[in-house]
Amino acid sequence: MLKIKSFDKCVFELGKLPGIGRKTALRLAMYIMKMNERDVKELADSIVDLKQNIKFCKECGGLSDGELCSICADSYRDKRVVCVVEEPKDIFIIESSGRYKGVYHVLGGKIAPLDGIGPDELNLQRLIDLACENKVDEVIIATNPDIEGETTATYVYKLLKDFDVKMTRIASGVPTGGLLEFSDDITILKAIENRREMY
Numbered sequence: 001m002l003k004i005k006s007f008d009k010c011v012f013e014l015g016k017l018p019g020i021g022r023k024t025a026l027r028l029a030m031y032i033m034k035m036n037e038r039d040v041k042e043l044a045d046s047i048v049d050l051k052q053n054i055k056f057c058k059e060c061g062g063l064s065d066g067e068l069c070s071i072c073a074d075s076y077r078d079k080r081v082v083c084v085v086e087e088p089k090d091i092f093i094i095e096s097s098g099r100y101k102g103v104y105h106v107l108g109g110k111i112a113p114l115d116g117i118g119p120d121e122l123n124l125q126r127l128i129d130l131a132c133e134n135k136v137d138e139v140i141i142a143t144n145p146d147i148e149g150e151t152t153a154t155y156v157y158k159l160l161k162d163f164d165v166k167m168t169r170i171a172s173g174v175p176t177g178g179l180l181e182f183s184d185d186i187t188i189l190k191a192i193e194n195r196r197e198m199y
Protein backbone atom coordinates (compact mmCIF):
# COMPACT_ATOMS: atom_id res chain seq x y z
CA MET A 1 0.00 0.00 0.00
CA LEU A 2 1.11 3.52 -0.75
CA LYS A 3 2.08 5.56 2.29
CA ILE A 4 0.64 9.01 1.76
CA LYS A 5 -0.11 10.43 5.18
CA SER A 6 -2.89 12.94 4.40
CA PHE A 7 -4.60 10.61 1.97
CA ASP A 8 -4.46 7.61 4.33
CA LYS A 9 -5.77 9.73 7.20
CA CYS A 10 -8.75 10.90 5.13
CA VAL A 11 -9.53 7.32 4.02
CA PHE A 12 -9.26 6.17 7.64
CA GLU A 13 -11.64 8.88 8.90
CA LEU A 14 -14.19 8.33 6.12
CA GLY A 15 -14.05 4.59 6.81
CA LYS A 16 -15.35 5.21 10.34
CA LEU A 17 -18.72 6.29 8.91
CA PRO A 18 -21.55 3.72 8.82
CA GLY A 19 -21.92 1.88 5.53
CA ILE A 20 -18.54 3.07 4.26
CA GLY A 21 -16.13 0.20 3.62
CA ARG A 22 -12.49 0.67 2.68
CA LYS A 23 -13.16 0.65 -1.07
CA THR A 24 -15.84 3.33 -0.77
CA ALA A 25 -13.61 5.38 1.55
CA LEU A 26 -10.83 5.23 -1.07
CA ARG A 27 -13.22 6.28 -3.81
CA LEU A 28 -14.58 9.17 -1.73
CA ALA A 29 -11.07 10.36 -0.82
CA MET A 30 -10.11 10.30 -4.50
CA TYR A 31 -13.25 12.26 -5.33
CA ILE A 32 -12.57 14.82 -2.60
CA MET A 33 -9.05 15.27 -3.96
CA LYS A 34 -10.49 16.22 -7.34
CA MET A 35 -13.08 18.63 -5.92
CA ASN A 36 -12.26 22.33 -5.97
CA GLU A 37 -10.87 23.70 -2.73
CA ARG A 38 -13.87 25.91 -1.94
CA ASP A 39 -16.31 22.96 -2.11
CA VAL A 40 -14.04 20.84 0.08
CA LYS A 41 -13.91 23.62 2.65
CA GLU A 42 -17.72 24.00 2.56
CA LEU A 43 -18.06 20.27 3.19
CA ALA A 44 -15.57 20.25 6.06
CA ASP A 45 -17.09 23.40 7.61
CA SER A 46 -20.62 22.01 7.37
CA ILE A 47 -19.56 18.87 9.26
CA VAL A 48 -17.97 20.91 12.07
CA ASP A 49 -20.94 23.31 12.11
CA LEU A 50 -23.35 20.37 12.39
CA LYS A 51 -21.50 19.02 15.39
CA GLN A 52 -21.13 22.37 17.13
CA ASN A 53 -24.51 23.95 16.51
CA ILE A 54 -27.17 21.27 16.24
CA LYS A 55 -29.00 20.55 19.47
CA PHE A 56 -31.95 18.40 20.44
CA CYS A 57 -35.35 20.11 20.66
CA LYS A 58 -36.38 20.41 24.29
CA GLU A 59 -39.94 19.39 23.44
CA CYS A 60 -39.73 16.49 21.00
CA GLY A 61 -36.06 15.48 21.08
CA GLY A 62 -35.67 16.02 17.33
CA LEU A 63 -32.77 17.94 15.80
CA SER A 64 -32.86 21.69 16.12
CA ASP A 65 -30.63 24.74 15.92
CA GLY A 66 -32.54 26.48 18.70
CA GLU A 67 -34.36 25.48 21.90
CA LEU A 68 -37.38 24.36 19.88
CA CYS A 69 -37.30 22.66 16.50
CA SER A 70 -39.15 24.25 13.57
CA ILE A 71 -41.98 21.70 13.91
CA CYS A 72 -42.63 22.31 17.63
CA ALA A 73 -42.35 26.06 17.06
CA ASP A 74 -44.87 25.99 14.20
CA SER A 75 -48.30 27.17 15.44
CA TYR A 76 -50.02 25.47 12.49
CA ARG A 77 -48.92 22.00 13.60
CA ASP A 78 -51.48 20.03 15.61
CA LYS A 79 -49.88 19.64 19.03
CA ARG A 80 -52.57 17.18 20.10
CA VAL A 81 -51.40 14.52 17.65
CA VAL A 82 -48.00 13.09 18.55
CA CYS A 83 -46.09 10.66 16.35
CA VAL A 84 -43.63 8.53 18.33
CA VAL A 85 -40.41 7.65 16.49
CA GLU A 86 -37.20 5.88 17.47
CA GLU A 87 -34.61 8.40 16.28
CA PRO A 88 -34.48 12.03 15.09
CA LYS A 89 -33.73 10.84 11.54
CA ASP A 90 -37.17 9.18 11.40
CA ILE A 91 -38.72 12.66 11.58
CA PHE A 92 -37.01 13.60 8.29
CA ILE A 93 -38.42 10.48 6.66
CA ILE A 94 -42.00 11.12 7.78
CA GLU A 95 -41.73 14.85 7.00
CA SER A 96 -40.62 14.02 3.45
CA SER A 97 -44.10 12.59 2.83
CA GLY A 98 -45.28 16.19 3.33
CA ARG A 99 -48.71 15.27 4.69
CA TYR A 100 -48.32 14.77 8.43
CA LYS A 101 -49.45 17.84 10.37
CA GLY A 102 -48.99 16.70 13.97
CA VAL A 103 -45.84 16.86 16.07
CA TYR A 104 -43.30 14.23 17.11
CA HIS A 105 -41.73 12.53 20.08
CA VAL A 106 -38.31 10.90 19.81
CA LEU A 107 -37.75 7.88 22.05
CA GLY A 108 -34.00 7.82 21.48
CA GLY A 109 -33.94 4.13 20.54
CA LYS A 110 -36.02 1.01 20.94
CA ILE A 111 -36.26 -1.73 23.53
CA ALA A 112 -33.53 -4.24 22.67
CA PRO A 113 -32.65 -6.47 25.64
CA LEU A 114 -29.78 -8.13 23.75
CA ASP A 115 -28.14 -4.73 23.37
CA GLY A 116 -28.88 -3.85 26.99
CA ILE A 117 -31.53 -1.28 26.09
CA GLY A 118 -34.60 -1.38 28.30
CA PRO A 119 -37.47 1.08 28.82
CA ASP A 120 -35.36 3.08 31.30
CA GLU A 121 -32.98 4.02 28.50
CA LEU A 122 -35.79 5.54 26.44
CA ASN A 123 -37.36 8.96 26.72
CA LEU A 124 -40.85 8.02 27.87
CA GLN A 125 -41.57 10.56 30.60
CA ARG A 126 -42.79 13.31 28.24
CA LEU A 127 -45.41 10.95 26.78
CA ILE A 128 -46.70 10.16 30.26
CA ASP A 129 -46.71 13.88 31.14
CA LEU A 130 -48.63 14.79 27.96
CA ALA A 131 -51.21 12.10 28.69
CA CYS A 132 -51.47 13.03 32.40
CA GLU A 133 -51.96 16.69 31.57
CA ASN A 134 -54.54 15.85 28.89
CA LYS A 135 -52.46 17.59 26.22
CA VAL A 136 -52.74 14.86 23.59
CA ASP A 137 -55.64 13.28 21.68
CA GLU A 138 -53.77 10.74 19.59
CA VAL A 139 -50.41 9.01 19.85
CA ILE A 140 -49.27 7.43 16.58
CA ILE A 141 -46.57 4.85 17.17
CA ALA A 142 -44.16 4.82 14.23
CA THR A 143 -41.39 2.61 15.54
CA ASN A 144 -39.91 0.29 12.92
CA PRO A 145 -41.83 -2.88 12.12
CA ASP A 146 -39.08 -5.21 13.37
CA ILE A 147 -39.14 -7.26 16.60
CA GLU A 148 -37.63 -4.50 18.78
CA GLY A 149 -39.85 -1.85 17.19
CA GLU A 150 -42.98 -3.94 17.82
CA THR A 151 -41.91 -4.66 21.42
CA THR A 152 -41.41 -0.93 21.94
CA ALA A 153 -44.80 -0.13 20.36
CA THR A 154 -46.51 -2.59 22.72
CA TYR A 155 -44.66 -1.10 25.70
CA VAL A 156 -45.74 2.46 24.83
CA TYR A 157 -49.30 1.24 24.28
CA LYS A 158 -49.42 -0.39 27.74
CA LEU A 159 -47.93 2.73 29.29
CA LEU A 160 -50.67 4.99 27.92
CA LYS A 161 -53.68 2.73 27.44
CA ASP A 162 -55.42 3.79 30.65
CA PHE A 163 -55.34 7.46 29.68
CA ASP A 164 -57.95 9.07 27.47
CA VAL A 165 -55.69 8.94 24.42
CA LYS A 166 -56.33 7.27 21.07
CA MET A 167 -53.41 4.94 20.38
CA THR A 168 -52.63 4.09 16.78
CA ARG A 169 -49.90 2.16 14.98
CA ILE A 170 -48.66 2.96 11.47
CA ALA A 171 -49.94 0.43 8.92
CA SER A 172 -47.65 -2.32 7.77
CA GLY A 173 -47.49 -0.75 4.32
CA VAL A 174 -43.93 -0.46 5.47
CA PRO A 175 -42.67 -3.96 4.60
CA THR A 176 -42.49 -6.25 7.62
CA GLY A 177 -38.96 -6.42 8.92
CA GLY A 178 -38.09 -3.42 6.77
CA LEU A 179 -36.88 -0.16 8.18
CA LEU A 180 -38.59 3.19 7.93
CA GLU A 181 -35.52 4.61 6.29
CA PHE A 182 -35.78 2.28 3.28
CA SER A 183 -39.38 3.18 2.53
CA ASP A 184 -40.31 5.65 -0.16
CA ASP A 185 -42.51 8.71 0.46
CA ILE A 186 -45.73 7.08 -0.81
CA THR A 187 -45.26 4.00 1.39
CA ILE A 188 -44.70 6.22 4.42
CA LEU A 189 -47.72 8.34 3.54
CA LYS A 190 -49.93 5.23 3.24
CA ALA A 191 -48.51 3.79 6.46
CA ILE A 192 -49.62 6.92 8.31
CA GLU A 193 -52.95 7.40 6.55
CA ASN A 194 -53.90 3.72 7.07
CA ARG A 195 -52.81 3.64 10.69
CA ARG A 196 -54.94 1.37 12.85
CA GLU A 197 -56.14 1.72 16.38
CA MET A 198 -54.15 -0.53 18.69
CA TYR A 199 -55.82 -3.52 20.34
Ligand SMILES: [Zn+2]
Binding pocket: 057, 058, 059, 060, 061, 062, 068, 069, 070, 071, 072, 073
Ligand atom coordinates in the same frame (compact mmCIF):
# COMPACT_ATOMS: atom_id res chain seq x y z
ZN1 LIG B 1 -39.38 19.66 18.49
